[in-house]
Amino acid sequence: KAGVTQTPRYLIKTRGQQVTLSCSPISGHRSVSWYQQTPGQGLQFLFEYFSETQRNKGNFPGRFSGRQFSNSRSEMNVSTLELGDSALYLCASSFRTGGSGELFFGEGSRLTVL
Amino acid sequence: KQEVTQIPAALSVPEGENLVLNCSFTDSAIYNLQWFRQDPGKGLTSLLLIQSSQREQTSGRLNASLDKSSGRSTLYIAASQPGDSATYLCAVNTGNQFYFGTGTSLTVIP
Numbered sequence: 001k002a003g004v005t006q007t008p009r010y011l012i013k014t015r016g017q018q019v020t021l022s023c024s025p026i027s028g029h030r031s032v033s034w035y036q037q038t039p040g041q042g043l044q045f046l047f048e049y050f051s052e053t054q055r056n057k058g059n060f061p062g063r064f065s066g067r068q069f070s071n072s073r074s075e076m077n078v079s080t081l082e083l084g085d086s087a088l089y090l091c092a093s094s095f096r097t098g099g100s101g102e103l104f105f106g107e108g109s110r111l112t113v114l
Numbered sequence: 115k116q117e118v119t120q121i122p123a124a125l126s127v128p129e130g131e132n133l134v135l136n137c138s139f140t141d142s143a144i145y146n147l148q149w150f151r152q153d154p155g156k157g158l159t160s161l162l163l164i165q166s167s168q169r170e171q172t173s174g175r176l177n178a179s180l181d182k183s184s185g186r187s188t189l190y191i192a193a194s195q196p197g198d199s200a201t202y203l204c205a206v207n208t209g210n211q212f213y214f215g216t217g218t219s220l221t222v223i224p
Contacts, residue, residue, distance in 0.1 A: 004157075033211070043203070043214040056211050090157055103148060103205070103212060105158040 002027065004093050004106035012112045018079040021109045025072050025093030031055075031101065032074040034066060037088040037108070049074050050097035078111075086113045116141045118206050120215035127194055128223050135189040135218045137204035142182045145209040149178050149189050151200040152217070158203065162189070194222045 005024040013019050025032050033048040033056075045058035049068035066076040072093075078085055088108045094101040117140045127133050137147070146165045150158040162171045162178040164187070170179040177190040187204055201219045205212040 006157075035214075042216040043205075045211050045213075048211065058211070088155075092158075102160060102163045103158075104160060105150070107157040110155070 004091055004104055006089075006091050006106035006109050008109060009107065010110045010112075012114060013081050014114050015081055015083060017081050018077060019081060019111060020075055020077045021089055021091075021111075023074045023076075023091030023093075023106060025074070025091075026104055029093035029095050029104070030072050031094040031097045032068055032072065033092050033094070033103070034074070034076050035090045035092065036060075037090055038086075043090070046076065048097070055097055081113045083113050086111060116144075116206055116208055116213040118204060118213050118215040120202075120204060120218050122218060123216070124219040124221075126221040126223060129194060129196060131194050131222075132190070132192050133194055133220075135191070135202050135204075135220070137187040137189070137206075137215055139185045139187075139206045139213070141208070142185050143208070144182060145207040147178075147180055147187050147207065148205045148212070149176075149187075150203045150205065152203060153200050161202075191220075194220075196222045196224050198222050 007022045031050045034046040037043045048056045052068045063079045068074045090108045092103040092105045119138045148163045149161040164171045164180045175192040180187045201217040203217040205214045
């Protein structure tokens with residue numbers, strides 16, 4: 001059974017640009033959540049999607065957005081990139097929503113903003 | 115808001131030693147708790163999931179316990195090996211989202 005797949009694995013952008021990251025969950029999982037991981041702040045919750053609906057949102061500015069498609073694949077977008085957005089972005093899938101199920105993570109997308 | 119703390123932040127032990135990692139949380143109204151390991155630059159690998167109604171879970175050399183009333187969980191690693199070197203994170207599930215600790219960086223010295 002394939003795991004959670006995130007693309008791209010690495011990317012470099014400059015300030016002011018935007019970026020889109022993709023996440024394909026484990027087959028049969030309908031919940032996808034996104035996290036930002038930095039050395040200073042640890043893992044911080046961005047948002048969760050279940051059945052194409054955003055179910056929960058963390059405390060991030062509106063520059064961070066996401067969506068989920070009918071096949072449960074999810075994308076997150078960051079607009080007007082800032083240096084502080086450099087981080088490892090992790091996607092996790094779960095069979096159930098609201099974090100009630102076990103989380104399975106992808107390898108992450110490492111974003112560097114110059 | 116749920117706050118999750120992991121102590122110590124770093125731990126170094128000789129190979130073969132048994133060890134305990136600690137996780138504490140501020141709100142005992144949790145749905146479940148999950149332990150992960152993370153290798154440098156990689157994603158998180160799920161180790162154990164303990165439901166709120168359970169007291170412990172075991173997988174191989176790993177045993178996780180949960181005491182909701184005191185807001186604590188421990189991860190016990192038996193007969194540690196160099197391959198166990200990684201960062202271990204606990205995550206507490208409130209039913210709406212998971213809250214993560216900042217992790218314990220474990221080094222097992224051959």
